[in-house]
Amino acid sequence: MSERQILFEHVLEPGTGKAIELLKGQILRIEQVEGGQCADFNCFNLHDYKEFMHCGRTRTVHGFHPTKGTFMWSAPPRERAMLYILEDTVGRNDVLFPRCSAYVYEASYGFSVHTNCHDIQAEAQREYGLTPDDVHDSFNLFMCTGVDQDGHAYMTRQTTKPGDHVDLLALMDVLAVPNVCGADVMRTSNFALKPLKLTVFAATEADLARVPNTPVLASQRTPKDFRNPTIKSDRPLRRDPAYRSEFPNTPIRITELAVTLSPEEFAAFKAVKRTDIYGEDDAAALRDLLFSWWEERFLQAHAGAPVIESE
Amino acid sequence: MAENVIKLQLNQQQLELMDRTIARGVAADRAALVRLAIREYAAARKAETSAKPNDLEPKR
Numbered sequence: 001m002s003e004r005q006i007l008f009e010h011v012l013e014p015g016t017g018k019a020i021e022l023l024k025g026q027i028l029r030i031e032q033v034e035g036g037q038c039a040d041f042n043c044f045n046l047h048d049y050k051e052f053m054h055c056g057r058t059r060t061v062h063g064f065h066p067t068k069g070t071f072m073w074s075a076p077p078r079e080r081a082m083l084y085i086l087e088d089t090v091g092r093n094d095v096l097f098p099r100c101s102a103y104v105y106e107a108s109y110g111f112s113v114h115t116n117c118h119d120i121q122a123e124a125q126r127e128y129g130l131t132p133d134d135v136h137d138s139f140n141l142f143m144c145t146g147v148d149q150d151g152h153a154y155m156t157r158q159t160t161k162p163g164d165h166v167d168l169l170a171l172m173d174v175l176a177v178p179n180v181c182g183a184d185v186m187r188t189s190n191f192a193l194k195p196l197k198l199t200v201f202a203a204t205e206a207d208l209a210r211v212p213n214t215p216v217l218a219s220q221r222t223p224k225d226f227r228n229p230t231i232k233s234d235r236p237l238r239r240d241p242a243y244r245s246e247f248p249n250t251p252i253r254i255t256e257l258a259v260t261l262s263p264e265e266f267a268a269f270k271a272v273k274r275t276d277i278y279g280e281d282d283a284a285a286l287r288d289l290l291f292s293w294w295e296e297r298f299l300q301a302h303a304g305a306p307v308i309e310s311e
Numbered sequence: 312m313a314e315n316v317i318k319l320q321l322n323q324q325q326l327e328l329m330d331r332t333i334a335r336g337v338a339a340d341r342a343a344l345v346r347l348a349i350r351e352y353a354a355a356r357k358a359e360t361s362a363k364p365n366d367l368e369p370k371r
Binding site: 249252253254255256257258259260261262263265266268269271272282283284286287289290291292293294296297298 | 314315316317318319320321322323324325326328329332341342344345346348349350351352353355356357
């Protein structure tokens with residue numbers, strides 16, 4: 001197939017969202033109709049809703065503004081690439097802010113009812129039996145954000161135009177849930193609510209060939225690996241009297257390693273040891289140096305992120 | 312000048328990482344790996360300091 005085939009089209013009206021079954025190899029385009037509109041986005045593994053897109057993992061791997069050429073990852077312990085951002089005509093998205101909620105509009109603006117992304121997400125995914133508690137932090141498309149010098153996240157206006165879009169390629173079958181962000185009294189969508197167009201395409205061979213390989217590791221666990229694979233079906237929490245803890249690699253055992261340093265080596269160590277943190281504790285400073293060196297020499301990706309083939 | 316002995320406190324996971332690194336041929340044993348780390352880390356900081364004074368943090 002050399003040209004993308006359109007499978008589904010839908011216009012998200014302001015205040016609404018839509019749960020869409022997006023199968024592996026299909027592309028969801030989220031497109032500006034008038035421009036200036038933020039889209040919140042979530043997704044779940046279509047066959048196991050407990051696996052879902054995780055902003056925390058995604059921002060650890062790709063930074064605060066993931067764009068074309070990055071992935072949306074599921075939460076630990078699954079940690080799989082769920083979607084690939086195949087195209088992004090703007091290149092400004094956000095994974096810092098959570099979805100806005102009714103509480104925000106009541107607490108800050110005094111609204112008893114107001115469009116908000118949590119409730120829109122909840123209503124859209126209710127079509128598939130999910131509850132408001134199943135909404136999780138959203139990937140905020142077209143949302144312009146940053147972090148100020150005091151460490152607070154902030155949002156500002158966007159400059160998107162009609163036709164700007166993001167194409168998300170499903171790497172597994174997912175329930176994709178985009179919504180028109182409900183914020184009309186914030187800068188997020190330039191103080192107005194506007195429609196967004198959704199289009200689902202079948203990916204072409206050329207689209208699929210653009211996806212970099214990600215590592216497949218034993219640590220990407222699924223329910224077959226869980227000590228408790230059963231989803232709890234009632235609300236109260238009760239202690240399991242048969243529970244015996246099995247924390248990995250415990251107990252942590254300390255071994256002493258005596259290292260003899262030549263005068264030159266000791267002088268080199270003294271020149272770089274972190275006395276600001278460890279004071280006169282040379283053992284702790286040397287342990288820090290050892291693993292700092294290891295990171296510099298052997299880590300291949302930023303901050304513990306997986307090595308992605310094309311990066 | 313006398314030799315100095317530093318007694319590192321390492322847990323089994325940290326030792327595993329050291330041992331896997333040694334198995335790659337990086338150093339002969341654990342102590343040698345620590346000494347190599349000192350030499351290379353210090354050399355890297357010296358190079359950084361020469362290139363950009365007042366910046367002792369590694370580039371990450």
